[in-house]
Amino acid sequence: xxxxxxxxxxxxxxxxxxxxxxxxxxxxxxxxxxxxxxxxxxxxxxxxxxxxxxxxxxxxxxxxxxxxxxxxxxxxxxxxxxxxxxxxxxxxxxxxxxxxxxxxxxxxxxxxxxxxxxxxxxxxxxxxxxxxxxxxxxxxxxxxxxxxxxxxxxxxxxxxxxxxxxxxxxxxxxxxxxxxxxxxxxxxxxxxxxxxxxxxxxxxxxxxxxxxxxxxxxxxxxxxxxxxxxxxxxxxxxxxxxxxxxxxxxxxxxxxxxxxxxxxxxxxxxxxxxxxxxxxxxxxxxxxxxxxxxxxxxxxxxxxxxxxxxxxxxxxxxxxxxxxxxxxxxxxxxxxxxxxxxxxxxxxxxxxxxxxxxxxxxxxxxxxxxxxxxxxxxxxxxxxxxxxxxxxxxxxxxxxxxxxxxxxxxxxxxxxxxxxxxxxxxxxxxxxxxxxxxxxxxxxxxxxxxxxxxxxxxxxxxxxxxxxxxxxxxxxxxxxxxxxxxxxxxxxxxxxxxxxxxxxxxxxxxxxxxxxxxxxxxxxxxxxxxxxxxxxxxxxxxxxxx
Numbered sequence: 001x002x003x004x005x006x007x008x009x010x011x012x013x014x015x016x017x018x019x020x021x022x023x024x025x026x027x028x029x030x031x032x033x034x035x036x037x038x039x040x041x042x043x044x045x046x047x048x049x050x051x052x053x054x055x056x057x058x059x060x061x062x063x064x065x066x067x068x069x070x071x072x073x074x075x076x077x078x079x080x081x082x083x084x085x086x087x088x089x090x091x092x093x094x095x096x097x098x099x100x101x102x103x104x105x106x107x108x109x110x111x112x113x114x115x116x117x118x119x120x121x122x123x124x125x126x127x128x129x130x131x132x133x134x135x136x137x138x139x140x141x142x143x144x145x146x147x148x149x150x151x152x153x154x155x156x157x158x159x160x161x162x163x164x165x166x167x168x169x170x171x172x173x174x175x176x177x178x179x180x181x182x183x184x185x186x187x188x189x190x191x192x193x194x195x196x197x198x199x200x201x202x203x204x205x206x207x208x209x210x211x212x213x214x215x216x217x218x219x220x221x222x223x224x225x226x227x228x229x230x231x232x233x234x235x236x237x238x239x240x241x242x243x244x245x246x247x248x249x250x251x252x253x254x255x256x257x258x259x260x261x262x263x264x265x266x267x268x269x270x271x272x273x274x275x276x277x278x279x280x281x282x283x284x285x286x287x288x289x290x291x292x293x294x295x296x297x298x299x300x301x302x303x304x305x306x307x308x309x310x311x312x313x314x315x316x317x318x319x320x321x322x323x324x325x326x327x328x329x330x331x332x333x334x335x336x337x338x339x340x341x342x343x344x345x346x347x348x349x350x351x352x353x354x355x356x357x358x359x360x361x362x363x364x365x366x367x368x369x370x371x372x373x374x375x376x377x378x379x380x381x382x383x384x385x386x387x388x389x390x391x392x393x394x395x396x397x398x399x400x401x402x403x404x405x406x407x408x409x410x411x412x413x414x415x416x417x418x419x420x421x422x423x424x425x426x427x428x429x430x431x432x433x434x435x436x437x438x439x440x441x442x443x444x445x446x447x448x449x450x451x452x453x454x455x456x457x458x459x460x461x462x463x464x465x466x467x468x469x470x471x472x473x474x475x476x477x478x479x480x481x482x483x484x485x486x487x488x489x490x491x492x493x494x495x496x497x498x499x500x501x502x503x504x505x506x507x508x509x510x511x512x513x514x515x516x517x518x519x520x521x522x523x524x525x526x527x528x529x530x531x532x533x534x535x536x537x538x539x540x541x542x543x544x545x546x
Contacts, residue, residue, distance in 0.1 A: 002201065002227065002229060002247065002248075005229070005231060005246055005247070006246055006247075006249040008241075008245040008378055009380050010375065010377045010379075011234040011237070011242075011376065011378050012235050012376055012411045012414050012415060013234060013235065014235060014414065015168060016168050016169075016233070017168050017169045017292070018168070018169065018170075018171050018207065020169070020293075020298045021290050021291070021292040021299050021300060022174050022300075024298075025175070026176070026179055026288055026299075026300045026301065026302055027299060027300070027301050028301070029301040029303045029312060031105045031107065031109075032105075032304075032308060032311040033104070034083070034102055034103065034104055034105075035103045035304060035305075035307060035342070036100045036101075036306050036308055036340070036342040037063065037064075037074060037077065037101045037102075037305060038074075038088065038098050038099070038100045038306075038344060039064045039074055039098065039100060040098040041072070041074065041135075041137070041143060041345050041346070042142075042345070042346055045137065046066075046067050046068065047064030047066050047072070047073065048065045048067050050062055050063055051063045051082050051085075052082065053085060054083075056079075056080075056081055056082075057076040057081070057082060058079045058110050058111060058112045059078045059110060059111045059285065060076065060112045060114055061076045061112050062075060069148065070144075072132055072135045072136065072145050072147075073132065073133050073134065073135045073283065075135055076285075077304040077305050077306050078105045078304060079105070079110040079111075080104050080106045081103065081106065082102070082103055083102050083103070085099065085100070085101055085102070086099070086100060087099055088100040088102075088341075088342065089337060090341065090344075091341050091342070091343075091344050091346070093334040095337030095338060103306070114280075114281035115281045119190065119193075119194070119278055124153050127194060128150060128194070130277070130278075131147045131274065132147040133283075134277040134282075134283040134284060135345070136270065136273050136277055136283075137346075138266070138267055138270050139268075139273060139345065139346070139348070140270070140346075140348070141348060142346065143345055143346040146274065149264065149266070150194050151259060153194065153195065153196045154196050155196075155259065155262060156195045156196055156259065156262055156263065156264050157198050157262040157263070158197055158199055158201060158247075158248060159188070159191060159192050159197035159265075159266070160200075160202075160203060160243060160244055160248075160258075160263060160264065160265040160266070161184070161188050161200060161202040161203070161266055161267075161268055162203060162243055162265055162266065162268065163177055163184075163204040163208075163211065163215070163267075163268040164203050164237045164243055165205065165208070166235045166236050166237045166238035167238065167328075167330070167331050167332060168235075168329055168330055168331065169292050169330060169349060169351055170290050170329050170348055171292075172269070172287075172288040172289060172349065173268050173269060174208050174210075174211050176268060176272060176288050177211035177214055177215050177268055178210050178211050178214045179214075180272055181211075181214040181215045181217070181218035182218045183271075183272045183275045183276070184215070184218075184268050184271050184272050185215070185218050185222060185226065186275040187271030187272050187273065187274040187278075188200050188202065188226065188266075188271045189222070190274050191266055191270075192226075195264055197264070198225070199225050199226070199227070200226040201229055201247045201248070202215060202226070202228050202268070203229050203230075203231045203243050203246065203247050204228065204231065205231055205232070205233045205237060205238075207233045212228060212230055215228045216228045229247055231243070231246050235409070236331075236409040239407050240258060241258070241378075241379070242378050244258050244261075250263055254402050255402070269287065269348075284345060285304060286302050286303060286304045287302070287305065287345060287348075288303075288348075289302075289312070289347055289348060289349065290348065290350070291312065291313070291349075292349065293326075293352035293353055293357060294319045294322045294357055295316035295318050295322075296316065296318075296319065299316070303343050304343075305342070305343055305345060306342045306343065307342060308341070308342050309327070309340070309341050309342070309343065309350055310339035310340065312343065313325075313339070313350065316352070319352070319354065321354045322353065323354060323355060324336070324353045324358075325350060325351065325352055325353065326349075326350070326353055326358075327341070327347060328347075328348065328349055329348075329349060329351070330358065331410040331411075332408060332409060333349070333351065361421070363419070364419055364421065365419060367384055367388070367418055367420060368417070368418060369384055372415045372416065373415060373422060374412075375415075376411040376412055377411060377412055378407070378409060379402075379407055381401065381406060383406075386398055386401050386422075386426060386429070387422050387425050389429070390403075390425040393429075395433050395436070398426075398429045398433075399433065403426060403429055403430060403433075408423050408427065410423050468503060471503065472502035475503065479506060479509055
């Protein structure tokens with residue numbers, strides 16, 4: 001049992017708005033008319049398409065093969081027919097499109113052949129490959145591949161399972177822990193064994209008493225290696241570094257990860273997905289999504305991946321004065337540019353917003369350097385400095401002030417009296433830095449290709465010259481042998497430094513030899529006059545050649 005809890009720096013206490021959707025049990029969402037399954041489930045993960053239009057697929061069938069070290073597989077969420085492979089809007093603030101597989105369900109929901117994995121009797125690498133092929137990623141929103149985060153099986157002492165769910169309005173993890181606590185704990189046990197941790201700490205904010213009770217009841221027979229720990233309600237207590245600090249007292253330094261200090265963190269949804277994959281052989285095909293806000297029927301729904309948001313919203317019944325939709329929470333979520341966006345692995349909430357619930361932001365005012373943002377920042381940064389440098393496009397300075405340690409929690413913008421959308425500036429600066437790094441990398445690759453091309457051409461030129469010299473030497477040797485035997489007159493001597501001239505001379509000598517060896521045709525039974533004429537022509541030719 002842990003002796004005490006610790007505090008993390010900063011944080012805010014927004015109104016939670018969790019009671020609106022946490023009171024009703026999880027409901028299974030019906031099949032939509034079409035499923036749109038992106039081959040890019042997150043910024044980190046891409047997949048190569050494995051199916052063609054017109055192809056029949058079964059539930060759980062591979063439709064995308066993960067590419068790169070951070071890639072994970074993508075599967076068909078139900079059985080049906082692939083009707084097209086086209087670009088659709090992705091779950092991103094940009095509203096950009098990404099290649100997607102469109103499946104028309106047949107209503108039969110027929111599975112592929114699948115079976116549990118006896119992970120204790122296979123190698124660790126085989127178990128990690130199985131999780132990768134099952135498409136298991138972080139379900140808290142980041143979407144980081146679980147098989148990568150499990151590391152090499154050593155160096156981790158404490159496994160933290162994140163059930164804090166600190167952001168307002170979102171209650172999907174709360175209902176998951178209430179209704180499927182045994183599955184969450186089973187997945188946590190699997191993760192502990194694969195990562196080699198000594199103990200497991202499950203942190204749950206104390207505004208979820210029912211979830212805490214359910215998890216403790218399920219953990220009663222597990223033993224003292226697993227502990228359910230209520231943590232104070234303070235946003236963003238669900239941030240990985242913040243929760244690790246609260247539970248263990250370990251302060252994760254800037255630029256470092258929890259694994260560097262012997263701690264690793266996974267979401268409760270990830271743990272449940274691992275349980276389903278290992279014990280039931282099911283890839284990640286669905287997730288719990290909170291539908292809340294300005295709706296008639298708020299609640300939590302188990303939704304197939306690829307379900308378009310517009311089909312999903314019909315279950316909640318948005319009210320007439322809804323003016324926009326937020327995917328995620330109000331602090332870190334994004335405004336949807338299109339309701340054609342599908343549910344992906346990192347989708348935990350869709351909020352119907354109205355002017356009454358989310359008033360339009362007042363005009364942005366100049367920064368007064370009050371320092372409120374710095375006091376609220378849980379990452380111990382100086383947001384006002386980052387703001388100035390981001391606005392001035394001085395991206396080098398933003399990196400000096402540890403821009404990439406910003407978790408984009410929105411605490412700074414929440415307390416800013418000037419109502420500056422600070423996180424938007426930070427996201428802009430990050431995207432510009434990434435874009436410049438991509439351009440620089442592309443430039444470096446182009447330069448390397450150009451230098452290698454020049455090197456290759458010089459090498460080929462030298463090799464060709466060496467071959468010509470060798471061939472010329474061989475030809476001269478053969479001609480010398482032929483001259484000594486009286487076969488033909490040798491060509492004039494050529495220096496070793498001019499192999500091309502040697503080859504030309506050798507070619508002329510060969511031509512003379514071939515000509516001398518040729519026997520004229522149709523010269524039998526010639527009249528004396530004709531023979532005399534031919535002899536005269538040959539004499540003139542010999543005279544000209546001399």
